[in-house]
Amino acid sequence: MKILLVAEYRDGNLLEGYRELLGFSSKINAETVMFLAGSADSLPDFGGTLYLADAAIYGEFNPAIHKGLLTEVVAKEQPDIVAFSHSSYGWDLAPRLACALKVPQISEVVDFKDSLPVVPVCNAKMRRTVKPTGSRYVLTLQAGAFPALEESGSTPEVVQIDGDYKTDITFSGYEEAEKGGVDLSKAEVIVSAGRGIGKPENVEIVSKLADKLGGEYGASRPVVDAEWVEHNRQVGTTGQTVSPKLYVACGISGAIQHLAGMKKSEFVVAINTDKDAPIGEVADVLVVADLQQFVPALVEKL
Amino acid sequence: MKILVCIKQVPDMESKFTIDGTWYNTSDLAWRMNEYDEYSVEQAVQVKEQVGDSDLTVLCIGPDRVKETMKKALAMGCDRGVHIVDDKAAQRDPWEIASMIAKFAGDKEFDLIFCGMQSQDRASAQVGIYVAEMLCIPSVSTIVDFQYDDANVTVKRELEGGVKALISTGTPALFTCQLGLNTPRYPTLPNIMKAKKKELLSLQADDFLEVTAAQETTEMFFPEKKGGGLVLEGDPAELADRLIQIIKEKTTVMG
Known part of the structure; x- marks a missing residue:
């Protein structure tokens, strides 16, 4: 072979x-x-x-x-x-x-x-x-x-190796990633919002939990694409790669592009209504719950 | 100007899947437009609106039910639909699907062709590029920005880590669209009504399929659960107490 x-x-x-x-x-x-x-x-x-x-x-x-x-x-x-x-x-x-x-x-x-x-x-x-x-x-x-x-x-x-081949496009350089904002790679705790948060108003629930735990909030790609959270908080292949002590994934199904950005986290908690979501594969604890009910209850007790 | 957008109907990814032989069971699933294709349709409609004098065809291969998804594309602004009727579409490999599209597009002289960068179910990211290679036209994959100016196209291609490559090309050309390229519109009620009157041509797969599959699926299965992960269910307040206890025991962040 x-x-x-x-x-x-x-x-x-x-x-x-x-x-x-x-x-x-x-x-x-x-x-x-x-x-x-x-x-x-x-x-x-x-x-x-x-x-x-x-x-x-x-x-x-x-x-x-x-x-x-x-x-x-x-x-x-x-x-x-x-x-x-x-x-x-x-x-x-x-x-x-x-x-x-x-x-x-x-x-x-x-x-x-x-x-x-x-x-x-x-x-x-x-x-x-x-x-x-x-x-x-x-x-x-x-x-x-x-x-x-x-x-x-x-x-x-x-x-x-050399050869005479023609191109049909013009590549004129790179545009750097947006800088500034939040450096999630240094955060000890990250609480991230996924599509499962349902509506932009619920970003606040997630950011409150991050505050309570002394960390930063992040997001998965669909939430950033929908412009509910700015790009410099995106975790994943096209965003930031993070390795906090605690990663809390709220309503994140666990697409490979997201997992690639957070699977080196030391301890992962996933909050999801779908017990079979792929995020379960990397989670140390999977809380099967509606995050709109569960996260405020958690914030209350912290 | 002639524009083609190729779309696929896929199961809702939140569905409860079961396996039937070497594929997932297709009964009792909710179906929708492949998410990446929503961005392609939107981009195609935006170019059409920008250019004015143009004709936008949406193409879909699949069984009868894909017409519902095509109607959404027509309601978003495509002018006409071409449905290649194929009950076996889900299990055809990218090579077969691309060959059918290229056979359809071969003599139509489309100036711009848009595809999703991949489908949500197979995620091969092959079909769009194959179509362009078969038609011998330039293609740029994974675009997150598209500008058209008098037969010149400038795009941004998404790379890892948020970096983008700046690329330009002429027409005809094909582009595969990444999530976030634009904001796909919701069809309005008047446009949904108008879409019902638009042409939706049905063609037979046998007239377009001239190749055989390059690969076959020999087995489909659920990945093994890695185990170890604790699953908590129950009353939110009790769950919160248990989770706090676990975080205190297993991490140092609350110390």
């Missing part, structure tokens, strides 16, 4: 996600090669062959060109699997490559069962095992699903 891993590079830096890709290839015991559109100044901790496309020429984000370069690596190496992170770079590029190679793509793999990938269904409420047709396929790995390979201090054998 041979696997081609696709590492990522952004704003002049190699991203750490490749360590989880390496963890995956080591778990399935595959012969491993890697591709990176990046720079020789920022190489991954990996002892095998690295196909390096110079980002100064081919861009940091340029799916049509990166796809073309990857097809050349695939032609040379003939891997059984091409693995990406299920990230903004990976979920964009993976289907383009799958389409060019005319092979299946399996998205957001969380496990491997009898040599077949397992993926989530319906907000992680269920899972399914997927069998691709043919002998080669592309997959993306859910962040955090496979432990990162430990540091080895290795240096790859670099093979420069």
Whole structure:
């Protein structure tokens, strides 16, 4: 079994996600090669062959060109699997490559069962095992699903890769995340509001509880998208990553993007009317209750 | 200008799911428009309103019940609906679904195509990009901002940690929409009434499906509960006392 891993590079830096890709290839015991559109100044901790496309020429984000370069690596190496992170770079590029190679793509793999990938269904409420047709396929790995390979201090054998491919978009740079406001990463207690709070007026119930516990209040994405809470309080993949001593999730179902931002919390309390909500998987205590009744009762007693 | 928006009907994610064979049981579920697609429909309608002289088609593949979801899109402002009738749509893989859409769109010369970045049930995030690749047009995924100006499109693409990539392209092009791109409108009663008179064309899946599935689901199951987590139920006041006790015992935040 041979696997081609696709590492990522952004704003002049190699991203750490490749360590989880390496963890995956080591778990399935595959012969491993890697591709990176990046720079020789920022190489991954990996002892095998690295196909390096110079980002100064081919861009940091340029799916049509990166796809073309990857097809050349695939032609040379003939891997059984091409693995990406299920990230903004990976979920964009993976289907383009799958389409060019005319092979299946399996998205957001969380496990491997009898040599077949397992993926989530319906907000992680269920899972399914997927069998691709043919002998080669592309997959993306859910962040955090496979432990990162430990540091080895290795240096790859670099093979420069070039090709003449045309782009059909113009990438003109990055817009930084909104700064200022609240640094949730330093809070010892965070009480977060999810869609289950029902209406914007209920943000106050949540912020009161945060006050009583001497912490800050946060929110999950739907609450921020609805503009009930400002973006700088969002916890999750596209917001802040937090690790407080106590995390109280109020009406948060537990989408993976949210869990990724808070699962390192020391103690997690979830308040939810749905006993089966995925947040239950990371909660130390799940209080099955209507938060409009329960949270005020709790605040009263604190 | 011709605009296409592709939508999917999905189960309400709060539903109590049961498994039937290698898929979830589809009877007794509440169905709604895929959340990501609400943002695509809204964006398509906004462009249509901005440009004026344009024609906006909403496309949906699925059994008869998807017409209800299509009516919502028509009430939000789409001009016409195309329903590809397919009772097996839920279990078709992204490759098959994208091929059907590309076959439909192939000779229609749409200037802009909008899709959700993923569906809530399968979450593959593949269909939109496949459609663009099959039609050989540019595509940008996961957009959170969209500006159209005389056949030039400038978008912001959402990356991790709240960073955005700034990207521009010409038309025709396809975009997959992320949550928060805009504020999807609620259909008003007069628009719901008007939508009933809009064209809703039914086509047969067999005329569009020219490929076979690239993957199959061999098993569906509920994830194992990790256990350890304590579940508390009962009277709110008693629950509050018990929770306070637990927080005092297990954490240092109330010390």
